[in-house]
Amino acid sequence: MSLEDAAQFIRPGDNVGMSGFTGAGYPKEVPGALVRRVKEAAARGDRFAVSVWTGASTAPELDGALAAVDAIDLRMPYQSDPVSRAKINAGLLDYLDMHLSHVAQMVWEGAFGHLDVAVVEVAGVTPQGELIPSSSVGNNKTWIDMADRVILEVNSWQPAKLEGMHDIYYGTALPPHRRPIQILEVSDRIGVAYLHCPLDKIVAVVETNSPDRNTAFKDVDDVSQRIAENLLDFLAYEVQGGRLPPSLLPLQSGVGNIANAVLRGLDGGPFRPLTAYTEVIQDGMLALLKSGTMSTISATAFSLSEDGAADLHANIDQYHDRIVLRPQEISNHPEVIRRLGCLAMNGAIEADIYGNINSTHVMGSSIMNGIGGSGDFARNAYVAMFLTPSTAKDGAISSIVPMVSHVDHTEHDVHVVITEQGVADLRGLAPRRRAQRIIDNCAHPNYRAMLQDYFDRASATAPGKHTPHLIDEALSWHARYLRDGTMRSS
Amino acid sequence: MSLEDAAQFIRPGDNVGMSGFTGAGYPKEVPGALVRRVKEAAARGDRFAVSVWTGASTAPELDGALAAVDAIDLRMPYQSDPVSRAKINAGLLDYLDMHLSHVAQMVWEGAFGHLDVAVVEVAGVTPQGELIPSSSVGNNKTWIDMADRVILEVNSWQPAKLEGMHDIYYGTALPPHRRPIQILEVSDRIGVAYLHCPLDKIVAVVETNSPDRNTAFKDVDDVSQRIAENLLDFLAYEVQGGRLPPSLLPLQSGVGNIANAVLRGLDGGPFRPLTAYTEVIQDGMLALLKSGTMSTISATAFSLSEDGAADLHANIDQYHDRIVLRPQEISNHPEVIRRLGCLAMNGAIEADIYGNINSTHVMGSSIMNGIGGSGDFARNAYVAMFLTPSTAKDGAISSIVPMVSHVDHTEHDVHVVITEQGVADLRGLAPRRRAQRIIDNCAHPNYRAMLQDYFDRASATAPGKHTPHLIDEALSWHARYLRDGTMRSS
Numbered sequence: 001m002s003l004e005d006a007a008q009f010i011r012p013g014d015n016v017g018m019s020g021f022t023g024a025g026y027p028k029e030v031p032g033a034l035v036r037r038v039k040e041a042a043a044r045g046d047r048f049a050v051s052v053w054t055g056a057s058t059a060p061e062l063d064g065a066l067a068a069v070d071a072i073d074l075r076m077p078y079q080s081d082p083v084s085r086a087k088i089n090a091g092l093l094d095y096l097d098m099h100l101s102h103v104a105q106m107v108w109e110g111a112f113g114h115l116d117v118a119v120v121e122v123a124g125v126t127p128q129g130e131l132i133p134s135s136s137v138g139n140n141k142t143w144i145d146m147a148d149r150v151i152l153e154v155n156s157w158q159p160a161k162l163e164g165m166h167d168i169y170y171g172t173a174l175p176p177h178r179r180p181i182q183i184l185e186v187s188d189r190i191g192v193a194y195l196h197c198p199l200d201k202i203v204a205v206v207e208t209n210s211p212d213r214n215t216a217f218k219d220v221d222d223v224s225q226r227i228a229e230n231l232l233d234f235l236a237y238e239v240q241g242g243r244l245p246p247s248l249l250p251l252q253s254g255v256g257n258i259a260n261a262v263l264r265g266l267d268g269g270p271f272r273p274l275t276a277y278t279e280v281i282q283d284g285m286l287a288l289l290k291s292g293t294m295s296t297i298s299a300t301a302f303s304l305s306e307d308g309a310a311d312l313h314a315n316i317d318q319y320h321d322r323i324v325l326r327p328q329e330i331s332n333h334p335e336v337i338r339r340l341g342c343l344a345m346n347g348a349i350e351a352d353i354y355g356n357i358n359s360t361h362v363m364g365s366s367i368m369n370g371i372g373g374s375g376d377f378a379r380n381a382y383v384a385m386f387l388t389p390s391t392a393k394d395g396a397i398s399s400i401v402p403m404v405s406h407v408d409h410t411e412h413d414v415h416v417v418i419t420e421q422g423v424a425d426l427r428g429l430a431p432r433r434r435a436q437r438i439i440d441n442c443a444h445p446n447y448r449a450m451l452q453d454y455f456d457r458a459s460a461t462a463p464g465k466h467t468p469h470l471i472d473e474a475l476s477w478h479a480r481y482l483r484d485g486t487m488r489s490s
Numbered sequence: 491m492s493l494e495d496a497a498q499f500i501r502p503g504d505n506v507g508m509s510g511f512t513g514a515g516y517p518k519e520v521p522g523a524l525v526r527r528v529k530e531a532a533a534r535g536d537r538f539a540v541s542v543w544t545g546a547s548t549a550p551e552l553d554g555a556l557a558a559v560d561a562i563d564l565r566m567p568y569q570s571d572p573v574s575r576a577k578i579n580a581g582l583l584d585y586l587d588m589h590l591s592h593v594a595q596m597v598w599e600g601a602f603g604h605l606d607v608a609v610v611e612v613a614g615v616t617p618q619g620e621l622i623p624s625s626s627v628g629n630n631k632t633w634i635d636m637a638d639r640v641i642l643e644v645n646s647w648q649p650a651k652l653e654g655m656h657d658i659y660y661g662t663a664l665p666p667h668r669r670p671i672q673i674l675e676v677s678d679r680i681g682v683a684y685l686h687c688p689l690d691k692i693v694a695v696v697e698t699n700s701p702d703r704n705t706a707f708k709d710v711d712d713v714s715q716r717i718a719e720n721l722l723d724f725l726a727y728e729v730q731g732g733r734l735p736p737s738l739l740p741l742q743s744g745v746g747n748i749a750n751a752v753l754r755g756l757d758g759g760p761f762r763p764l765t766a767y768t769e770v771i772q773d774g775m776l777a778l779l780k781s782g783t784m785s786t787i788s789a790t791a792f793s794l795s796e797d798g799a800a801d802l803h804a805n806i807d808q809y810h811d812r813i814v815l816r817p818q819e820i821s822n823h824p825e826v827i828r829r830l831g832c833l834a835m836n837g838a839i840e841a842d843i844y845g846n847i848n849s850t851h852v853m854g855s856s857i858m859n860g861i862g863g864s865g866d867f868a869r870n871a872y873v874a875m876f877l878t879p880s881t882a883k884d885g886a887i888s889s890i891v892p893m894v895s896h897v898d899h900t901e902h903d904v905h906v907v908i909t910e911q912g913v914a915d916l917r918g919l920a921p922r923r924r925a926q927r928i929i930d931n932c933a934h935p936n937y938r939a940m941l942q943d944y945f946d947r948a949s950a951t952a953p954g955k956h957t958p959h960l961i962d963e964a965l966s967w968h969a970r971y972l973r974d975g976t977m978r979s980s
Contacts, residue, residue, distance in 0.1 A: 090955060111905075340668070363961060406957070
């Protein structure tokens, strides 16, 4: 079937479930064909828009291209595309930012209405008609199960030897029929290696040969390096104190510069054999497998640089049995995360003196990316750590503020805050003691006196002294930044 | 052993784990003896203070009495006592407000240091030396397991027939040794009926005969009644739409007026047989069991009025096999809550237009009670509902505000907001659509125009339009209340 014919199965107003998680395994061609249909409709004076549900982020040729032509009614549950972000923040695109473990169950539940069509990339089809999942699993099982019509993209760029790396769990159900998720170790397999799809649902099959998004690997900068060193010191201290086993507990790590610095710091270090129960496998995790520092990884997707992908493809035999790719409702399942006792390491945009974390919003109003799986992991982690440079925008923004302008992780969910300045272990501390520790250990010296001044005045004059705030002034740092371009007081 | 001798086993600086959850099963006499020791020490010019860890709230003779003499260094994980609250808000008492499911595991983990002594009320001791738990379980298993010394209060006021109603799970462990919690239905028992305590740990046994705190049952007021009706309408609508089964799913309910109105509204209604997987059994839940509308309740504690307690004691035979009392790390376990698919109904102090909920703080700085188990349930619920009157303080406070002054449940965790004005089902809505629905359906008419004005101006001029805020004005309603005694603009 031609690509254009395939795209005909997507109709205006449809809810469309697309594959894709952190730039891996998203459909490469159908979104472009859809964009052409949208433009044709616009030329006729018709509006053509759909709701786009995915695993997580995709790539410019999906999110960016559809957002650019205003073809998205509602986007969920995560995005990180610059065009899409600009449209959301301009008020032109509705975005539903969700815990990634919640998506599948709420779709089964019917909370978002009916799923009309699924567009799913697979790595291949077996002679028996089973679908070999691609470089991400995400919500693909749910999209295929729930959609009326399924469009497959079979991407021959994906290595055939991905076959057997996935563990698709078909034991989920709606309550009251749910059973325990019987994962006791990172490497446990509880499902099957293939996605099932009734043949009569498949309305189109498109062959592609296109690489996943290149998640470029930036060299570790000095600040990220110092954050990583602080984190590693903290872990060593916990092991020494007997609060963590010598091989730690399963790691969960976000992506990006700081995560790469952490993973590099772990490589060849004293903690081994490591495991990871996480969302995403980035370059640094592959390196840990390769060196033998890490034994096994469970995730729902890869997110690799060009070099990382080349390495995976060239050496897939040595990775094959040490990686399990699961649906995101399992990779991020609270039950499993809490049972395994993950060490959760996630980034933050800002933290406040009482330990609340903002992971998603800039100055209260604009979205950056989304909460992703950070809430699934932090809430249920053995130790929930949040990592951020102490300043942003060349020092014009302090990442430690009196009150965060948006809360994604409440004071109840945050164990440890780490910046390049140091570590604040907040466990067991009442709010005012947390404040002093965060100011002393994590704030940038340029902002420390300002924070201390706020905290002292609030402690002296606030109407309540549990979490003393000057309510007129709590968000004044953000207001000042919006007005003057800096949080520094003049 | 005399009471005063027993209290000698508590030393200045100790971490003390006390029984007690929502005014049930707390030690009745040892805290008073401790207060006398504290006063004697003060008369000598010595400071005598301890850290007090409990299940949840206790009673005036424990929390109130100890707080009144400044005998508490750190209080966790929950309190609701007026004296204690006043001390916390005066900055004289450190309070750590935690998710109730997190407490036991963090104590095992060593995150709060060593537990020196446990003071635990039991209903009796079997001839074999097994402890019959009292009217709450809370963290008692953990306190007894972890403490060096155990002081028991054996309270003969508690009915002997409590024996067999508890299910104490001894299968918990630290990772990597955790196993699935094999509760598949509300009524499942996975443990034993008794608390184990090595004899050589028991340093004192005190006999008491004292009632639990009387959790007075107030008549349902008109506003609570309308909130309950709105909730029941919502549930009926969900059942009609096929999104909930006709007997619903296990209920979790907070306590208080609104909860009582909801439970009364359910009694004899179309949804049956109901079950509850919850923290607390209040009068209204007993009534549901009695009428046959509810079949089984799992909880960690009772919280009854004098009449409710009398009814339980008189008719315990008919309740005995339909109630399971569990440790709070099991009653509130994310794994079980998510598996069972609880319908979570919790109160709120305020909600903002984007669906963030404040359950704990007044005007940003002062604590009310604490988050308790509301986060354990809401995050993992099938449907997370928050209930609040649309105004407080005779209309001087709007419970719907531009931005909450403290966040306990983020926009990612809140499905439905219900006031006496109506229901806002937020599922599937991007933030600005949530705002319009909350303003239209939930806000009090006296504040609706003000909220609309804020939202319209923010939507027009905020730097980002995902969750548009006027950062200078977002908390101005709270500032106005603190200054003028009302949120109404003059």
